[in-house]
Amino acid sequence: MTPVMTTRVAGSTFQRDEWSSALYEAAAEVFELMVGESVSRQDDAAADGANDTTAMVGLAGALCGVLTVRCSASSAAAIASKMLGEPLGSTSGADQLLDALGEICNMVAGNFKARIAGLQEKCMLSVPTVITGEDYSLRSLADNERLELCVLFQNQPILVRLEVHA
């Protein structure tokens, strides 16, 4: 039996299994309700495919860290199109896919913190930022815990990562 890993994180207790489940449930509900498609968890698919579009939302307060949602531009375009219920515009499509992925990230972060006792009131979210391109590295300046999961959307991987400053 795997021991439960707990770490004190800014007033909340980081419990890897519980938080990982909450993160998946948060992402699954956002896709179900706002994109209109179910996603399935498949962590071993994480390395497949190009993941050149990354949305980020910062968390501050009782929980400090960053939540990212990363996928290919084609997946982001499919997400945006499904959310809008129509094909992306020829001129506005690029903005729409970035906007959509940022909003997905924002909702996953909000939905996640609502599922962790004590975080809803004491943790705030930043507005989303979206990065395009794969040639970058993100380095936290603090020791951190990291949760990462992969869900499949239309058979393409969507990576969801939560880095928590300890």
Place this chain on the structure above:
Amino acid sequence: MASIRALIVDDSSVMRKIVERCLRQAGVELSTVYEASNGAEGLAIVGSNQVDLILSDINMPVMDGLEFVKNLQAAANAKGVPIVMITTEGGEAQVTQALTLGARGYIRKPFTPDQVKQHVVPLL
């Protein structure tokens, strides 16, 4: 239900479209849909246009939704206009603050079209 003029305030253009679609799915007949990407833009629209319904996000750059609702109290065109917050920030303190400032309803993202209908239609 009479045709109404709605103002949707959200920094996400995709989310503004989703909210508009949910309103139409709820049977709300929209004669005009004004869109703003933050509270300051929303105030400018209300300053020069009569609206019948306002739906606003909270977490936005420039002017957030709570500041927007607070400022609406001084806007003549917003007197008696129902305001519904639609946001990822669903903490009790924020809900209470929004309602105290004049919001009439609160919907947490992610949401279903039915939730929009339940919270908005009774206010029209």
